[in-house]
Amino acid sequence: MEYNSTELMTVVAARILKNSDVCFVGIGLPSAACNLARLTHAPDITLIYESGTIQTKPDVLPLSIGDGELCETALTTVSVPEMFSYWLQGGRITAGFLGGAQIDKFGNINTTVVGDYHTPKVRLPGGGGAPEIAAFCHTIYVIMKQSTRAFVDKVDFITSFGHGDGPGQRKAMSLQTSGPSKIITDLCIMETEEATGEFIVTSIHPGVARETIQENTGWKVRFSEEVAVTEAPELEELEALRLLNEKTKKAHQG
């Protein structure tokens, strides 16, 4: 069955999630991936959105982080101060998803400015929940389309901290969480190399050449000793995702 790169990224991200995960979900691809996991192999996964909705099971994907659908299908909805203090800072969340305008090889992410902070070329939306999501979720997955504009040698601004500029920096700040551990792109999967704190390619999506990955990355790409080929999306994964997207489109047009 044919599929596009967005579908591939979403399916690959969904597969990483476990039935036992408590997941802090962001809008867009992360939301699609988390709900796809819930509709396929992880029916009991707990999805939490920063608007306060806990254990939510939306029928359609929300357009905003606080859509009514999220609250109506949640086990409970708490206030925003409670969400960030008891649940996120409290260490209850196992997995968080982040994306951004720029990422570097240590998984530091920029969603704040392009250029200088005080005289920005482009002012981006900013961090929102990301700085503390990156700190307190037990692990972080990043979903981003790969390009030299986005995968840069050095981010203009560290909105959310990955591994700084090498290993051991998180521990030095007494952070017990792993930080970004996987980056899922439209070309490959990258994972953190423990010895260096750098992201290296561990799995290449079907039909993608190593050169293409390098051409779309702003740093010198390294590959793990054994590089896997990502399993192509299966029929039932694609069907579940397309049905979800169709229902979502219909609901938002209405």
Next chain:
Amino acid sequence: MSKKIQTLQEAISNYLFDGATVAMEGFTHLIPFAAGHEIIRQGFKDLELIRMTPDMIYDQLIGAGCVRKLRFSWGGNPGVGSLFRLREAIEKGYPQPMEVDEHSHAAMAAAYAAGASNMPCAIFKGYYGADLAKVNPSIKIISCPFTGERLVSVPAIRPDVTIIHAQKASKKGDVYLEGIVGVQKEAVLAARAAIVTVEEIVDELQPSGPNAVILPSWTVSAVVHVPGGAKPSYAHGYYSRDNKAYIAWEEISRDREKFAEWLNALKSNGHGI
């Protein structure tokens, strides 16, 4: 102010003033749009606005030239993209330069809770390795006095006026809200004065249970009956989010002339989109 139930015009003119610090809260849900539009119509200037997610309503206030300073944590059009009036104010100083006091959601939420608790500052764990702590002097890294652990402090939020929208109020002025309740309770209790617009005014509130979010009448300054006052955001149990309006805002916000037309329409006929 003697009477609790006021008109929108009265409430805004009674409590707002040029240079006021104003928080209008509602996390995607129950955003007090009608009250924001009334602030634009009454022409208040040099406001210091506070809001976790500025949303369309602050884009409009910024574009209308009401804003001197913004304290916020995520400045996008949710699910759509940019807020261009906000961006132009920061990138080009148009229609006037705007001072920025930028935080994370965790910091803003903690700062509202600190304000409601009559604390001068909030203390929490955050901003690990984050550059915001380097560029914003109001973010201070401190040590726990007991364990020495690295902690962060930011000033509490204490608005001159907080404005929220809620589902219901009683005739006496007790306020009831439900659904995604965001930071509204904290924002009201942190403020010197609070204006609440509501969908309905009823003889008696009938909360869903003993733990419903209620703001007693003596914690709010004015209650205003404004059905649809949160549109194009939504009011749980009344109407849903007008996603099309948020998508349509992109084109208006992007273009100075289209925004000027929108602003003129708001001022002349009393309606936004």
